Amino acid sequence: MSEINNEADFRKTLESLDNLRQRQVAVTFVKHVLHLSDDKRLDRVMKTAADPDATDEELAAALKTAHAVTFDCHARCGAEGNWTDQAGYFVARAAVAAATLPEHSRAGGPAWQAAMSARMAHTSMLIDELDENKSAHTECEWQYRSLSDYLKA
Numbered sequence: 846m847s848e849i850n851n852e853a854d855f856r857k858t859l860e861s862l863d864n865l866r867q868r869q870v871a872v873t874f875v876k877h878v879l880h881l882s883d884d885k886r887l888d889r890v891m892k893t894a895a896d897p898d899a900t901d902e903e904l905a906a907a908l909k910t911a912h913a914v915t916f917d918c919h920a921r922c923g924a925e926g927n928w929t930d931q932a933g934y935f936v937a938r939a940a941v942a943a944a945t946l947p948e949h950s951r952a953g954g955p956a957w958q959a960a961m962s963a964r965m966a967h968t969s970m971l972i973d974e975l976d977e978n979k980s981a982h983t984e985c986e987w988q989y990r991s992l993s994d995y996l997k998a
Contacts, residue, residue, distance in 0.1 A: 849989045858992060859956040864947045868894055871943035871959035873991055875936065878966040878984075881929075882936035884914045894943040901946070908944040915941055928972045935966035960988050 849855050862870060872895045879887060893899050893907035918934035942950065942958035950958060967984040 849993045851989075852985070855960075855985075855989055855992065856953060856957060858996070859960070860954055862954075862956060865897055867947055867954050867956045868943060869897070870956040870992060870995055871939070873995065874956070874959045874963045874988060875939045875943050877987065877991070878932075878936050878939065878963045881966050881970050882914075882918070882933040884918070884933065884937065886910050886914050887937060887940050890914075890940045890944055894940070904944055904946065908941065911937060911940040911944050928969045932966045932969035935962045935969060938962040939966065963988070 849858055859867070859870065872891055875887075875891055875894075879891065890907045890911045893903050896903070899907075915934065915937040918930060918937050939959045939962035942955045942962060945955050945958070947954050953961075964984050
């Protein structure tokens with residue numbers, strides 16, 4: 846597999862992955878932005894989602910927890926639009942994607958959904974930090990490299 850360096854190849858490659866590999870890649874994307882959330886429940890969700898032997902029941906419980914974190918984060922964001930809390934919300938949404946079975950996932954599958962939410966978490970953090978030296982593109986590029994490396998392994 847050649848290096849992935851554009852969005853079309855990235856999405857096509859993600860969609861071609863089987864269920865387990867979708868989940869493993871989704872977990873990789875979530876773990877990269879997990880530090881943007883202070884909710885430790887997501888650590889347990891990621892541990893379950895990363896387990897190749899996780900049962901449907903364990904994944905369902907992890908998904909329920911991730912949904913609860915999403916709800917809690919959304920409630921904290923409030924009308925002020927706190928970008929740090931917003932980043933945590935998107936991390937939780939990425940965790941929801943990682944714990945969702947592909948047949949129940951939104952368009953593009955769990956890995957695609959996790960990637961998009963991880964990018965939103967990263968972008969929220971950039972808005973909060975107002976750092977002109979950082980770019981939202983760095984998260985996309987990191988995801989491209991990460992997926993290429995995963996496929997080579």
